[in-house]
Amino acid sequence: MRDVSIIGIGQTPVGEHWDTDLRSLGIEAVRAAMEDGGVKQVDALYVGSAYGATVSSQSQIGPLIADYAGLRGVEAFTIEAGDASGGAALRTGYLAVASGAVEMAVVLGVEKSTDTVGAERVFARSVSLDTDYELVHGATLPALAALLMRRYMFEYGVELSAFENFSINAHANGAKNPNAMYRNLLKPGGFARAPMIADPVTLFDGAPDADGAAAVILTSAERAADLVPQPIHIAASAAATDTLTLHDRADLLDFEAVRLSFDKAIAQAGITRDELDLFELHDAFTIISTLTLEAAGFAARGEGWRIAADQKIGLSADLPLSTFGGLKSRGNPVGATGIYQAVEATLQLRGVAGSNQVPEARVAMIQNMGGLGSTVITHILKS
């Protein structure tokens, strides 16, 4: 198996882009990544997208964007895994280059969440839930996240305020990221006054769905060394799943797929969790961040929230999280989110993250999740 490196990155601002479409966002990110990597042509385009067919009524995004980005003819198709579509596309590109079948690939995450009537229903069916056993009964993703959060608070006797530093940290970092959707700062104590979305999930707990596109260029490590001064090595790529429905899990508060994919990634990279300099986790809800840290072994069960509450997640702290704002502040362009994570980790490992820089960042983990832990894709990047 060949080693694989990232040699180019591109991203568009994240937000509600009423003035543009899926195609244009995709082209912009692909061209930016190719320019960044000094790459004129690639052999393949793998696209992570969750809402193409539903929100934009557009399938076969692969050949569509390949053509418009000047890559007509290349291998191209779409990968879907709900919110984890970007991570799954990155894994597909990794497998293609690692195998030796593909020399150079661009992996694009692109999503247009706005521009549809009845978006909430589209989101519900497109992303996370079991349609026959959850959606038809009126369940939504925030409602099920609320169920997990309420159970967590009951089991471990913690208050809503225990979670707030995840979001405060995300916004502190996102405020400095020109591509972030919400660049306002959140203040301690704000959770108590935040509008309730699905009790106990408040507006400050959940990440906003958004439009955006990001892309990375992958090639073999050998070739990368000849092409760019700072290739970023993909030291591990791992995927795992859990039940789609919460009611089929033996333990609601155990994100088994996080543990499985985290353990595989750590083993492949040959490192310990202490060696991670930053962790771009899938902070779609603060309860997800909490349960992720526990399943990945950063904290004992019932203690994940303390890592945030004890101020250990800032840019210069033990375990920097959401260094460019995460899903919460940068925004969650669904199928593109996993590629934004890869782009941001690459900026960190290149040492060009500016005021978002994690000091001496050498090893980064990025983790993209579909649903409430149903699909989890983990990559470890190294400078």
Place this chain on the structure above:
Amino acid sequence: MRDVSIIGIGQTPVGEHWDTDLRSLGIEAVRAAMEDGGVKQVDALYVGSAYGATVSSQSQIGPLIADYAGLRGVEAFTIEAGDASGGAALRTGYLAVASGAVEMAVVLGVEKSTDTVGAERVFARSVSLDTDYELVHGATLPALAALLMRRYMFEYGVELSAFENFSINAHANGAKNPNAMYRNLLKPGGFARAPMIADPVTLFDGAPDADGAAAVILTSAERAADLVPQPIHIAASAAATDTLTLHDRADLLDFEAVRLSFDKAIAQAGITRDELDLFELHDAFTIISTLTLEAAGFAARGEGWRIAADQKIGLSADLPLSTFGGLKSRGNPVGATGIYQAVEATLQLRGVAGSNQVPEARVAMIQNMGGLGSTVITHILKS
């Protein structure tokens, strides 16, 4: 790059399955393939599906079916490329096993085309067309196929009856396939009396969208030799794209992506086209079969229809096509079609195709197409 083999196959009957759903079809095919291969567990599930989110309102089919098929926890995600979703999923599984990252994978194609209100609109937007430049103007896939066919008839001065042996052959083979959707025989001259769908495309020219699921188990050639008596070797895997829209093509009657992916596949397998013992092409319309044979170099331009008209495509003829009925008679369960092709080619190469057997079949090509040549995925299988 490791060599990859097919060690298990499974399929459900193709048809309008009003009594079952996407999940159940998927489980049935996965379990059948695992039983056929004598496999108790796999490491990954790659799902080809085009209509999950639109027709069945279900995304994240990967973890859903993994769980219900007894594979909870494995890597799993969905691959979409319109009608070529199955072929693209097969390529993803091939890349995963070839890389060495995955030891054993099941590749599932599954589609539920029925069970929706306004299916025609869903099909139009889900499969083939550029929504902004084609769909919104009222174009449909049969209408655009008709445009190609009319142009072809004009350019080369051929009559509608020139194409009919593609369909007569498909139904002759499909009539003997218990999994085929339409097992009636078509008679010569029938095209002239067939109902018109989109002039000049008749009911006898186009393949029916359908429900169905098929699966194959992939592992390394080395391991396959230890596990089953007759592993089928994947000698080539290749993908290419063309513009999504017809109006962007310099030459309407040139399927460039067919040529690109065919040439790559032939080169990888190290064979000539004469060594192919059968060709499961994407016969969604007779004009597609015609243009495919020309782009792949089996016939000069304007002459592709002659291969069928001259009776060279039967089971014992020069170039057997659609040996189990193809899309036309077996039916086209969209994102599953590419995997049905793999299952059928495997039956041929194992020499267990019964009354559909191609004598001494050793090398088979399967080719799955999205839209009118927009995505083309080609595999070559060897016994």
